[in-house]
Amino acid sequence: MPLPNPSGNHSSLLCQEARARPPAFPASRRRSWLFVPGLDSAAQRRALASGADVLVADLEELTAPQDRAAACIRVVDFLGECRQAGVAAAVRINSLRHGGQVELEKIIEGAPDAVLTSQADAARHIEELDALLAACETRLRLPPGRTAVVPVLASPLAIVRTFDVLTASARIKAAVLAGGRLGAALGMEDPGDATALRPIRGRFALECAAAGCLAVDSGHAYPDARAQADDLAWARGAGIKSKCAVFEDQVAALNRALSPSI
Template sequence: MIMRPTPSRRPVTLRRSWLFTSGMDERAQAAALASGADVLVPDLEEFTAPADRLVARPRVAALMSRCRALGIVAAVRINRLTGDGWDDLRGVMPGSPDAVFLPYVESADEIATLDRAISALEAELGLPKGTTEIVPTIESALGFIHIQHILAASERVRACLLAAEDLTADLGAERGPDSLELNHLRSRFHVECRAAGRVAIDCPYNYRDMQAQAEDLAWARRIGLKAKCAVYPEQVAQIHAAFTPSIAQVELAKELVARFEAARRGEPIGDALVESPDYHTARRLLTRDAEFKTWTA
């Protein structure tokens, strides 16, 4: 199967915020749509009660077109295939979701099975072949150690999400607003996804502490992460600010690059030496800025 990019769909590398919302609550969905998130993920698993799923599925399918009208990538999280996942998938696929999240993935077989099911529904519903992405969610130690097999299980996998609460529980760790218990895995998760050529979606910040989240985002940006799961609409703006080069950052980066390259040519620059690591960081920031501007144009 060949995964062809959709011209109107924001590229996966430029999806900074992945906002989860209720599959049932229309007020929550409206707030999520208004947040400016890059990706909206109505969740039929944790955010929707089992008794509500029958009614929620067509609502989620209808929400897909509202997302696309606003330039938002339209995703959905279904339940595990051993639970309500099959019914969820059949219920939402008429809306042609851009991406389907699968929770608690621990093996490549789960992704391969979902791939086949999506392919069958694309053909049945007359949807473009191969355009529905799959986003595995890593929520256990077993899933984590199988991550390379999971990421390689389907060409539909373009990004992967690291969970927070279930993963912490599986590890028997103590949760805290500084995320100390998960930071070692967040770092490795980023490396694993980069090695596989996939986008790492950082775990959600489940505390309503904006200052602590700002510090958490600064740490995530520092290690190279560029995408974050959000669970509250008010988190989106802060995520975008952290993962989008600002005008001031771009101007400083241009200055650092110019001064470093002038010094390399032997031109006098005074006492303000630009170190090589800062030069390369500035160049990467300018490249990132150019990617956003090209997409916007």
């Protein structure tokens, strides 16, 4: 599928800004990854003020299918706002064959630091995304390899193939475990029960370490501060240094718990 030409002066300016600044990946502080809806500008403003190390505009689960085209336009501006605020900015797209390629060709105009994909059951999925990103970077004259790829492991097959997936591209600096979706795929009675997933979470952290990338642990599904604190204590003990969140009021606790002690 041919790549379209740049969509105007605004996008060109955003890319010029991106070329003038180094990418935010790899970065030393990536403790908290806050996912926000792609079209909700109010939620995005709150996210910018939350103190999260990485903001992820989500075009998949947090954006309704009928809103995704408009969300891509909004996300380009949001990426620029993140850059101005000094926050690492990422976008989660849908699978390439279900709208993700069109989304990628639009949101790349904002020069995201990373692109997240839940289409991560096999190394070939990552290789295909890598090739598309290379073409996008060439078109926009962005530095080759500037855009990181972050696989989101959300299925039993992705877990079984973790190392092969995470070593499929030099762009991979981090990976995310989608605990809720994985729990649902496993038929767990409570897919949001992070405690029940601890054996898999520990394996995920081990596989990421072996592949040389950051393990971004599944977020805590419920706004329960005590349960979150208990789970963070377990995560620290397991060597986990980064976690997801969908509630901005969880970010401060993540940053406190996951900051290096020395």
